[in-house]
Structures are given as structure tokens and as C-alpha cells.
Amino acid sequence: MTGTGSIGRRLTLLLAGVAALLSVLSWWMVTGLARQAAERTQDNVLAASVTTIAETLRSEQGEVRLELPYSAFSMLGAISEDRVFYRVSTGDTVLTGYDDLPVPTEVAVSGGRVLFDTGEYSGEEIRMATVSRLVLAGTQPVPVTVTVAQTRGGVASISAELSQLAAFLSVAFFLVAVTLSAFAARTSLKPLNDIAAAVSRRGPSDLRPLRRAAPTELAPLMTSLNRLMDRLGQSIRSAEDFIAEAAHRIRTPLATVRAQAEIALRSARDDEQKQRLRQMIRAVDESSRSAGQLLDHATVIYRSDDLMRSPVKLSDLVGQAVAGLEPTAAMKDIGLHVDMIPVQVEVDPVLMENALRNVLDNAIKYSPPDTVVTITASEAQGEVRIAVSDQGPGLGDGPVDLLTHRFQRGSNTQGIVGSGLGLTIAKDVLVAHGGRLELESLQGRNGTCATLVLPSS
Ligand SMILES: Nc1ncnc2c1ncn2[C@@H]1O[C@H](COP(=O)(O)OP(=O)(O)OP(=O)(O)O)[C@@H](O)[C@H]1O
Ligand SMILES: [Mg+2]
Known part of the structure; x- marks a missing residue:
């Protein structure tokens, strides 16, 4: 018998495929979320730092003065080893800091709102936080812009680390899912195997219907199997009935033939004729015996089922x-x-x-x-x-x-x-x-x- 593959294997493969898809999806999501979380942390620290610096701005004798607070940078150092840059400017004049630091694309308006931007500085990607404040210099309020920037190595390494962990967990999840799939496939096919075993355990003439409880999906199979056995039983029984009936019908006329032959034998004189009649009687006996035994055999087959x-x-x-x-x-x-x-x-x-x-x-x-x-x-x-x-x-x-x-x-x-x-x-x-x-x-x-x-x- 050529099979069309194993249902169990197909089911396992299908479930494993779904598990693989879910594993990759969850890895991708966790990686994305980890990166977002790391970026947000950096943004918060940058915002705190830039606000602290902006708050120390004051004017002295009509000039804007700045004392860089140590804490503004130490908090940035706390999250990673990344390099930190800053710049304080009014209009186009840089008061202090790195004057080649990229200018934020969106010019910060006052109000203390921190604006973020991403750029590139000395070959590295940087994240910049900018805030602008009006400082009273003399009689006029001067808009001062403070920018603090930091490279993103820390963010990248944290998200890489989390991504690796997520990948490891996804693979573990996948392996567990495959094992469970194989188990699930085997468990759900068990009733089918049980039915097959019950059928093959039976004796060759046992055509009683299968009475075991089966899952709903297997009910049609059970019904047709039972119907098939019923039909098979019926056709065997009708064949036996036919043999019994035929044997019975043959025996009666044979008895008549035998009786006639006996009479003829008694009145026969010719030896050759007598011999022929004896042979005839013997043949009739053989046929009659066969018919009787066939009848008995049919009875045995008929009754031994039950x-x-x-x-x-x-x-x-x-x-x-x-x-x-x-x-x-x-x-x-x-x-x-x-x-x-x-x-x-x-x-x-x-x-x-x-x-x-x-x-x-x-x-x-x-x-x-x-x-x-x-x-x-x-x-x-x-x-x-x-x-x-x-x-x-x-x-x-x-x-x-x-x-x-x-x-x-x-x-x-x-x-x-x-x-x-x-x-x-x-x-x-x-x-x-x-x-x-x-x-x-x-x-x-x-x-x-x-x-x-x-x-x-
Ligand atoms: N008691 C016995 N002594 C010697 N041979 C025997 C004995 N019983 C059976 N046999 C042998 O076994 C064979 C099969 O026996 P079996 O009873 O099945 O058939 P049968 O006697 O020839 O025919 P029938 O169906 O009429 O009984 C016989 O033909 C015979 O050769
Ligand atoms: Mg015998």
C-alpha cells in the first residue's frame, strides 16, 4: 500500500511552521521595543541635562554668563561610556562648547520645551537635545540656545543585548512548541490508531460492529466501517444460506435416485449392469455425504460468529x-x-x-x-x-x-x-x-x- 505521507508528521510540521513564524515575530517585536526603551531613556537624560544647563544661564553686566554644572554631564555619563558634546549660543554666536556641532533642523523657540534631533558628528551618530531660553542681558532679552548631544553607542549595545536575549528565548520557545506539536499530533491521532488496533485484534470471522467511543470527527469513519462489516457479514451469511439451501435441495432428489438404483440392482441379472448400478449408488452416496457435510459446515460457520x-x-x-x-x-x-x-x-x-x-x-x-x-x-x-x-x-x-x-x-x-x-x-x-x-x-x-x-x- 502506498501512503500519502503521515498525518502526524504533517500536523507537526504545520504547527512547527506556525511556531517558527510566531517566534520570529516576537523576536522582532521585542527587539524593536528594547531599542525604543533605550532611546527614550537617553532622551530623558539628555532633556534633564539640557534643562539643567539652561537653568544656570544668567546675565551679568549685560552679558550672558554660564557656569557649566557638573551634574549636567555626570548624569549623562551614568548611562554609558558615550561621548558628550554641548553648545550654548545666542543667534549665530557660539558662547561656549563645540561650535561645529550640527545645528538642530528645527529651531527651538523659547518656552523651555526640549526639542530632539538625530545627526552625525565626527563620524558617529548622535542624539541632540536643544532648549532655548530668553536671558535678560542689560535691557534686552536675548534668546540663548543650549544643545547637549551624545553618541548612541550605549543605546545600540543595550538593544543588541536585549535582541540577543530575545532571540535566545524565541529559539527556546520554538523548540518547546515543536515538542508540544509532536505530542499534540500524536495525542490527537491516538483514537484513530486505537480503532485500527481494535479492528486488527479481531478474529477473521468477527464482523460485529465496533462499539467503542470515538471522537466526533471519526464518527463517519466508524459508521462506514460498521456498515461495511454489516454488508460483508450479510453477504457471507447469504452465501452460507445458499450453500445450505442448495445442499438441502440436492439431498432429497438424491435419496430418490438412490432408492431407485437399489431397486434396479435387486432386479438386475447382468453382472456388468449390477456393477454399473453399484458404482451409481456409490456416487450418489458420495454426493449425498458431501451435501450433508456442506450443510453442517455452513451451520458451523453461521453459528460460530455467535x-x-x-x-x-x-x-x-x-x-x-x-x-x-x-x-x-x-x-x-x-x-x-x-x-x-x-x-x-x-x-x-x-x-x-x-x-x-x-x-x-x-x-x-x-x-x-x-x-x-x-x-x-x-x-x-x-x-x-x-x-x-x-x-x-x-x-x-x-x-x-x-x-x-x-x-x-x-x-x-x-x-x-x-x-x-x-x-x-x-x-x-x-x-x-x-x-x-x-x-x-x-x-x-x-x-x-x-x-x-x-x-x-
Ligand atoms: N480415525 C481415522 N483413521 C484413519 N484415517 C483417518 C481417521 N480420521 C481421519 N482420517 C483421515 O483424514 C482424512 C480427513 O478426514 P475427514 O473426516 O475430514 O474427511 P473424510 O472422513 O474423508 O470425509 P467426511 O467429510 O465424510 O468425514 C480422511 O480422509 C482420512 O484419510
Ligand atoms: Mg470424516
Whole structure:
């Protein structure tokens, strides 16, 4: 059977794909947020620093004076090793600081509002905070602009560090998600595997509907499986019915043909004619036996699906079979010795009687006249054993197991009517009861021993 891949693997891959996507997304988001947070921290410190400087501006004798407060720079140094630049200017005149520091694109208007800008200074990216204030110099208020700038190495390294941590966590998350996906896939497929196992555990003729609880998604599968088994069971049953019906219909006219042939044989004078009639009777017997055995076999198959067990005394069961065959045995002067134990068995009596009859029939049929057939019973190790031994020719050299196959007859059957179904019937009955049929040629003396083994009840 060629498969179309495993559902479990497909499900795992799908879930792992989703997990990978989510991992990358969360890494990307965390990295972005980390950078934003670092930038905001720097902005806050820059703002505090620039405001502190702006507040120390005062005028002295008509000139703007500035004493750079140490704290304004120390707070910037606290967050990283980044370099700090500053400039204080009025209009185009730089009062102090780095005069080549880039001028903020948006010119700060007064009001103490801090404006931020990003630029480049001596080959490095810098963040600038600018505030402007009016300082009274003499009689006129002069607008003074203070700019504090800092390189962004610290921001970059903090966000790189956090990004790395986020990447590590994302990979861990991904691995956990894949493991859980595989587990989830296996768990959700378990009911399917359970059903498959339940079906394959069944015996070959067990076509009862599956009655286990299944998830809703599997209900259609269960329904169609049960419907299929039902149809299969029906068609097997109708085939068996047909065989039984056909066998029955054949037997009745055969009996008529046999009776007519017997009459003709009695009135026949010609030897050759007599011989022909004898052959005819024999053929009729063979057909009739086959039809009867086919009918019995169909009954066995029909009933073994649903055994009608009831407790019966073993001696009753054997007694019935023996009684049925006593006339046949008497015709050959064969003695039937029965040695029973008082034990009860839980069996389908119709089928068991059929099995016993077939084994006993063989013992009588294949034994020479004036011999004894012994039927003994014993119980040991949870098994009841019914042994039928005769003083006949034994089972021959061929494989014994083959004799229980349908229509298989031995090499010792010349002139003996039979269809090759007797042991098949006996074996099928015993197997349906959880037992088995044992066959052996008796060593030392002539004869066969067929043992019907049943589990004790
Ligand atoms: N007690 C026995 N002694 C010798 N051979 C036997 C004995 N029982 C069975 N066999 C051999 O096993 C073969 C199969 O037996 P089985 O009962 O299945 O078929 P059958 O007796 O030939 O036909 P029928 O269906 O009429 O019983 C027989 O043909 C015979 O060769
Ligand atoms: Mg037989």
C-alpha cells in the first residue's frame, strides 16, 4: 500500500511552521521595543541635562554668563561610556562648547520645551537635545540656545543585548512548541490508531460492529466501517444460506435416485449392469455425504460468529453422539467403549455434537470390523480433553495438519465414502470455542487418536 505521507508528521510540521513564524515575530517585536526603551531613556537624560544647563544661564553686566554644572554631564555619563558634546549660543554666536556641532533642523523657540534631533558628528551618530531660553542681558532679552548631544553607542549595545536575549528565548520557545506539536499530533491521532488496533485484534470471522467511543470527527469513519462489516457479514451469511439451501435441495432428489438404483440392482441379472448400478449408488452416496457435510459446515460457520453456549454435561454430549453412531458401529461389529468424567462444559451443544459425531464417524469408518473404539475424557490444566482412539490404519505418512483442510482426504480412503470435510468441521467448532483438535497416529499399535480439547468452564 502506498501512503500519502503521515498525518502526524504533517500536523507537526504545520504547527512547527506556525511556531517558527510566531517566534520570529516576537523576536522582532521585542527587539524593536528594547531599542525604543533605550532611546527614550537617553532622551530623558539628555532633556534633564539640557534643562539643567539652561537653568544656570544668567546675565551679568549685560552679558550672558554660564557656569557649566557638573551634574549636567555626570548624569549623562551614568548611562554609558558615550561621548558628550554641548553648545550654548545666542543667534549665530557660539558662547561656549563645540561650535561645529550640527545645528538642530528645527529651531527651538523659547518656552523651555526640549526639542530632539538625530545627526552625525565626527563620524558617529548622535542624539541632540536643544532648549532655548530668553536671558535678560542689560535691557534686552536675548534668546540663548543650549544643545547637549551624545553618541548612541550605549543605546545600540543595550538593544543588541536585549535582541540577543530575545532571540535566545524565541529559539527556546520554538523548540518547546515543536515538542508540544509532536505530542499534540500524536495525542490527537491516538483514537484513530486505537480503532485500527481494535479492528486488527479481531478474529477473521468477527464482523460485529465496533462499539467503542470515538471522537466526533471519526464518527463517519466508524459508521462506514460498521456498515461495511454489516454488508460483508450479510453477504457471507447469504452465501452460507445458499450453500445450505442448495445442499438441502440436492439431498432429497438424491435419496430418490438412490432408492431407485437399489431397486434396479435387486432386479438386475447382468453382472456388468449390477456393477454399473453399484458404482451409481456409490456416487450418489458420495454426493449425498458431501451435501450433508456442506450443510453442517455452513451451520458451523453461521453459528460460530455467535455461539449459543449453554452448560451441558460432557457425558450427555458424548452419549448423544455415540447413540447416533451405534447402528453404524454395530454393522461392523465395532465396540464403542465410553469412559467419562462428571464434568460440565459451557458450549454450543449443536456444534459440539456435530464435531464429536464427525470424529467418531471417522474412527468407525476407517477401522476394520471387530475392533474397538475408545472414548475417554480427562480434565487437567484448565482443559477438558475428549480422546477418541481406534484400532484402524492410522493417519498415514502425510502431514497430519493437512487433513483438517477443506476437502482433504487421506490416502487410506479407497472405497470409503467421504467428502473431506469432517475434520474441518470438528476443528472449526473447537476453535470457535477457544479449543483445538489434536490428531496423531498411535505409535506401537495400529490406530488413530483424535483429541477434542476445550477450555474448562
Ligand atoms: N480415525 C481415522 N483413521 C484413519 N484415517 C483417518 C481417521 N480420521 C481421519 N482420517 C483421515 O483424514 C482424512 C480427513 O478426514 P475427514 O473426516 O475430514 O474427511 P473424510 O472422513 O474423508 O470425509 P467426511 O467429510 O465424510 O468425514 C480422511 O480422509 C482420512 O484419510
Ligand atoms: Mg470424516
